[in-house]
Amino acid sequence: MSDPNEARLRALERENAQLRRAVEELSILNELSVAISSTQSTDELIRVIIKRSIKSLHAEQGVITLVGEDESDPTKTLVRTMASSGDREAYSPSQNLLGWMHINKSPLVVNDTQNDPRFPGVKWPTSIRSILCVPLVVHSRLIGILTLYNKKRGDFSNEDQRLLSILAGQSAQVVERTRLYEEEAKLANVQQELNLAYEIQMNLLPSVSPTIPGYEVSGTSIPAQSVGGDYFDYIPVEDGRMALTVGDVSGKGMPAALLMSNLQATLRSQALNGNTISDTIAQTNTLLCENIRKGSFVTLFFGVLNPAEHIFDFSNAGHNRPHIRRSDGSVETLDLGGLVLGFKKDIPYKQDRVTLHPGDLLFIYSDGIPEAMNANRSQFGDDTLIDLVASAKSASAEQFVKTVLERVREHAGDYPQNDDITMIAVKRLEDG
Template identity: 45%
Template sequence: MSQPDDNSEVARLQKENQRLRRALEELSILNEIAVAINSALSLDRILESIVQKCTKHLQVEQVAVLLLDEQVEEKPFQTMIRGWDTRADTLPYRLDTQLTGWMLKNKAPLLINDFEKDNRFQTLPEKTPLIHSLLSVPLLSKNRMIGLIIVFNKKAESGFSKEDQRLLSIIASQSSQVIENARLLKEEQRLLKVQQELRLAYDIQTNLLPKESPKIKGYDISGKSIPAKEVGGDYFDFIPIDSHRIAFCLGDISGKGMPAALLMSNLQATVRGQSLVNATAAQCVECCNTMLFNNTPPEKFSTFFFGILDTKTQRMTYANAGHNFPFLFSTRQEPRQLEEGGIVLGVMETFPFKEQQIALEPGDIFVLYSDGITEAINKHEKEFGESGLISVIEKNMNASARELTNKIIEAVKEHTGDCIQYDDMTLVIIKREK
């Protein structure tokens, strides 16, 4: 064999040896990354592992992993993790939006070795001097883009190579499903926590409500609350004051879940405390207002109706803080809506709530309700309304308070059908027996 042929064969073998060595190194790198990300127990740890391995094996100054959050329209990509070898906490905003916009549109690798001269980013007012080269690849899961990996500033003067692009693309492909599974697990854990909090809030709310309606000679009383799909803040209570007086209330606290349940608990403690020290209706409402104002953020408030029934005088004294106006039904006249009242609780530190008084004659029915009754909507987005409430009551004037309560709730459910309701339905009915 001639000398040139020998040299050619040696060169070929050396080239093949280099290729095999690179392939072996690549497999070693990918195996190292696979072990790292699959052993990580959280999304943050997975992303940290990707950043560390990319920084080490691609020899770059900085790595960013951005995950796509489709629920955020204005800025769908959220930077989840940054490389440690950096002088900036975030990407320059306009570069961030242009780069992610290009990736969303093309869903393909992007390799730039001379950032200053790349015409895709010429609209930046001043090219950031910190970025000289970059390589970005999409994170794809089932052909859907879930994020991207970006590496900045290759330490080698030659910049990024096609081999770098290939390696980073394989890393992204290897990581995508692990990231997606971790995100799904994180979301499942979040939902589980929410469900646990809702169950606890429901238990708190249920335990705060009366287990049974009071038995008072000459009166038929009923109270009931039907929780909505989301645990809301409806609260009602009956509080005996002495042998001939009983306090009652109904409030609708803003918000849902645990915050509403805890606020409801505070409100109940205040109401009961005031009732037991013989406070008037107005004094009780004013005290509740001050408590809410001083102990809750500005966006928290509550409607609230508080009344005291005196079975000696057959009169009801009440104060209304922005709650739905109750109705008084009588066989002697048209239904009367008690339209007096003040502002909701918690928006002003002090407010002079006025007290009102009505007489209850035999056969009269006092109906207190939350907006979950009147604002319940059907598939045509039509509310049950006050007219629906009045109609049911007028058709059932001779029913007991409990029967009337159930009739109203049945009518509301018939009106709404399969439509999900997001407000509790709560009723307090006081009927003076004939």
């Protein structure tokens, strides 16, 4: 017959053990909560969670792997921590393990990696003896997994699984909230950069059209939703002549805006040095090649109007070919071409010349016009643009610019503008 006092003693010991575990768990959770509350970045937060988990469950290594929003494309492991020194590289988690967690979204204990029947054919590194893995779940969505490797003494137990699940549950919301905060901060920084780039771009463009005896001039640039690199300018040069230029800088945002600023300063300095048209373009190209980022380039049309002799000299560096509507209704395309700027330095550029007669309209533009698309992914097109130029019999330069914008917007409808739209129209007056 058993001693009732002995039975009560054993029961009391069990209760005390449970109480000690509960106190220990509360202490661990409190430590984690305090550590988390003082952590700002996702990377640092993950380091804290792993360090506390390794210490609490007496494991050798730990890792957190975050997965994407759609749960289909896991990111690379963000943090690998070694309990002993913090410097040694942890074991890479198996894609099989991650796949299992995607499907089951429940804790996993593997105390014999080499012979576990749930992972047949998986060749675990011999240094990995045991694994305890729990999901990080927010609103029924898997955002990551927390994995511990190699229990220092014995096997991972049900108590270990329960404790790590509690730690993961406390951590998941904080990890997700911190990650979302960082993403929002990045978006805010991007928007701030775009706003600054837009301001730089707008400050570089002319605010008024020049007055040229016997001519009308009108120009505009309508930036796309994401700031691009279209550029146009009027540059007064010697003997009453006026340089007219339209360019397209590759890229978007601040890099494009800074390259545009560089282009404007370089082109203006070369144009005002008294160089020929071709030398102006060649020197601008050489200087840009010395400073431009790899992979960036500029397309540019540059011409100089002599209003006294009604001569227009021009050169083209990979830009769209301008059109002239002659007074008889025909359309002439300025077919001279050349290599884009910033690709290769010390190369020559050709120049050409046309005469503008009374009633002629010169139209210089960027690719945002012919390449404007609608919801059917149909472009406005070069042929439509040429037909529009041909129809501009009595339109002033300003009226024609407005007409082009209206027609492009009619074509696009509600489809978002995906590139800058930039143009200059120059019309010789009938009595000019």
